[in-house]
Amino acid sequence: MLKIVIADDELPIREWLNYCLKDSKDGLKVVGTASDGLQAYELAVKEEPDVVIIDIKMPKMDGLTAMKNIKKVLPETDFIILTNYAEFSYAKQAISCGAKDYILKSELRSSELIQVLKKIEKDRDARRGGLKIHAHSESVANSALGEYTSRQHEHNKYVDKALNYIHEHYNEAISLADVAGQVHRSPEHFSRLFKEVTGENFSVYLINYRLIQARHLLVNTDLKITEIAFKVGYQNPSYFSRLYKKYMGITPEEERRQHDSKSK
Numbered sequence: 001m002l003k004i005v006i007a008d009d010e011l012p013i014r015e016w017l018n019y020c021l022k023d024s025k026d027g028l029k030v031v032g033t034a035s036d037g038l039q040a041y042e043l044a045v046k047e048e049p050d051v052v053i054i055d056i057k058m059p060k061m062d063g064l065t066a067m068k069n070i071k072k073v074l075p076e077t078d079f080i081i082l083t084n085y086a087e088f089s090y091a092k093q094a095i096s097c098g099a100k101d102y103i104l105k106s107e108l109r110s111s112e113l114i115q116v117l118k119k120i121e122k123d124r125d126a127r128r129g130g131l132k133i134h135a136h137s138e139s140v141a142n143s144a145l146g147e148y149t150s151r152q153h154e155h156n157k158y159v160d161k162a163l164n165y166i167h168e169h170y171n172e173a174i175s176l177a178d179v180a181g182q183v184h185r186s187p188e189h190f191s192r193l194f195k196e197v198t199g200e201n202f203s204v205y206l207i208n209y210r211l212i213q214a215r216h217l218l219v220n221t222d223l224k225i226t227e228i229a230f231k232v233g234y235q236n237p238s239y240f241s242r243l244y245k246k247y248m249g250i251t252p253e254e255e256r257r258q259h260d261s262k263s264k
Contacts, residue, residue: 002027002028002029002117002120002121002124003029003050004029004049004050004051004053004117005031005032005040005043005044005047005049005051005054006018006021006030006032006033006034006053007033007035007036007037007043007052007055007063007066008033008054008055008058009035009036009058009059010055011035011258013055013249014035017053017113018030018033020113020114027121028114028117031047032046035058036060036061037058037060037062037063037065038061040052040058040063040066041069041070044074044077048074049077050076050077050078050120050121051077051080051117051120052077052078052079053079053082053113054066054067054079054080054081055081055082055083056081056083057083057084076127078120079099079100080099080103080116080117081102082103082104082105082108083102083105084208084211084212084215084248100119100123101116103116105248105249158183158190159193159198161183162179162180162182162183162190163198165179165182165183166179166209167209170206170209170213170232171210171213171232171233173235174206174233176191176202190202210232210234211244211247213231214229214231214232214240214252215248215255217232218252218255218256218259219255219256225237225241225253225256228240228252229241240252
């Protein structure tokens with residue numbers, strides 16, 4: 001049976017994960033939940049879980065730091081990273097810190113999460129049984145990572161320039177063709193390159209980046225939702241609201257109400 005700790009600063013995410021895993025008949029046991037990185041670290045040290053499902057961006061201590069600190073005390077603990085941030089740099093850091101998987105909240109499904117957990121359980125059983133499966137897999141993974149790093153280094157300058165352009169012009173009506181032109185690549189070639197380096201399609205990355213900026217404005221300003229939609233590149237506020245609900249899990253109005261209730 002896998003002992004699991006859930007760490008996320010968003011209550012709906014914690015409750016949903018807890019609900020999905022608590023009722024699972026797959027030998028999964030949630031031993032605690034945490035709302036910030038420091039609490040996650042303290043809970044993990046106390047409960048000694050097999051797996052920690054943890055958000056990258058949390059108060060008091062971010063998820064990557066919490067991972068590193070937990071690993072110092074519990075080196076055999078496995079991690080699954082949750083985030084709204086579709087950025088390759090975070091994924092690379094998470095994997096290098098020992099994360100077994102990296103999942104965008106907008107794409108999180110209970111069946112897929114349980115599959116990941118069952119794979120982790122299988123790997124842990126193999127390690128405990130002294131099998132060589134893990135060592136072989138690690139060797140293959142390291143070889144693949146070396147090849148990937150070489151390719152990524154070659155292409156990084158183009159994608160870095162593209163990301164900078166997106167971050168500076170996300171509030172404008174930019175397209176894949178526009179950004180491809182900025183790095184002097186054909187749209188088809190740039191699309192493949194962007195996916196290879198960031199792990200995300202261009203359109204999904206742009207949506208996530210815009211919605212992250214929108215969330216910041218919802219939480220930290222009194223701007224009307226219509227104004228926020230315009231500021232992050234959407235001329236149709238209704239379309240913006242539908243996207244926000246799809247990718248962030250709640251509506252812009254609910255996001256603002258949740259933050260207002262937390263700050264009281």
